[in-house]
Amino acid sequence: MSSAAVEAARRVVSGLREACATPATRLADVAAALAGEMEAGLAVEGGSRVKMIVSYVDSLPDGGEEGSFYALDLGGTNFRVLRVRLAGKEARVAERVAREVPIPPRLMSGGDATSERLFGFVASALAEFVADEGHDADGERQRELGFTFSFPVRQTSIASGTLIRWTKAFSVDDAVGEDVVAALQTAMSKHNLHMRMSALINDTVGTLAAGSYYDDDVVAAVILGTGTNAAYVESADAIAKLEPSQLPKSSNIMVINTEWGGFDSPCLPTTEYDRALDKESLNPGEQTYEKLISGLYLGEIVRRVLLKISSRCSLLGDVGGGTELRTRFVLTTPDVSSMHHDETPDLTVVAKTLADRLNIRGTSLETRRMVVEICDIVATRSARLAAAGIVGILRKIGRGGPGDERRSVVAVDGGLFEHYAKFRRRMESTLEEMLGEEAAARVVVKLASDGSGLGAALVAAAHSQS
Incomplete structure (x- = not known):
């Protein structure tokens, strides 16, 4: 393996790391921008790309x-x-x-x-x-x-x-x-x-219901799986777009389905790979936040980075010589997770994944380490942006700040959170970084499975007329 090839690949990885950077200041901007879009979406119908759909669930x-x-x-x-x-x-x-x-x-x-x-x-x-x-x-x-x-x-x-x-x-x-x-x-x-x-x-509201059934302190729910979304408990009098006749009669709460996947802001760290993916997607210009975070897209972003490396050097073989690097979505997020978590001395899981999924064989250990690094960069950006979104919701409802002694629970469902351990740990550590150790100790993120099934039955029970 020539030093020139390694250097060319390193430049690609370095550029990716810089473009995906999520320093604390940027994450604070993301949280603030999301909270602002939430306000706009509550003020008037269609006032924000974050739709803020009123669920009419006014009891949990x-x-x-x-x-x-x-x-x-x-x-x-x-x-x-x-x-x-x-x-x-x-x-x-x-x-x-x-x-x-x-x-x-x-x-x-x-x-x-x-x-x-x-x-x-x-x-x-x-x-x-x-x-x-x-x-x-x-x-x-x-x-x-x-x-x-x-x-x-x-x-x-x-x-x-x-x-x-x-x-x-x-x-x-x-x-x-x-x-x-x-x-x-x-x-x-x-x-x-x-x-x-x-x-x-929808399943996000169901996840909130499933979470609150077991824990009275649940204030929000997040889906982190193939797609991503969030719902939370809002004060009814904060929803300016509702007519008085639409306000709840027996409570002052309303569950809001944010549809936060549509969030977009200049402060989001997008790369050339994200822009190309968006342009070729079924919904260009839409669901920007979701395309940076959710499980549907992480493997595809990693594939595009590997494709660029292969176009610059021969570390991954000849892109026109039988590899699947040009096949869109051939690399999945479970693939990324398994490579990211590979702790074998020779990174044999990485080698097997590259061979099975991309038909890339005979890679060096240094090349496989580089692949793990790319997975780490992409997954870390996703996890940190997800944490910033949670902080944005907490800020919107006055939770998790200095002096707030209340316990705030966020129920989460989805394979990205449940099965991707490094993603989950990065998200939790980012919450602590953004909120501070003392405040973060009162914010609990916990798994709440089957919001789409159990949650629906529980919402039915909470709104029973019998």
């Missing part, structure tokens, strides 16, 4: 809920139905039963894909699940359902929302602009399924 479960509640989680090619039996503060979740159902592709797009057929299929599976569960544990009590619908909706109440557009593999044209809850309710009636829709939520 506290652990005292009792009874059986159902949840429907629709967000991909499979959907889940659940029944959760809650037994009060002593036993909490006494029972949880779930079933996953694949959706026939013809109902997701194409000539057979209509709103009536799609929601009819969902209602049929739900009715079958309820029947298989046998008699209701609550006797004559009306069954209540929480509906997690992971597509963009314009919500108008706790249990209604019109579909803005489909994403992922779905294209059911006649459902766009329609109330998805009404469509499902109609389908359930046709299957003689007597169930009240108590709540329409």
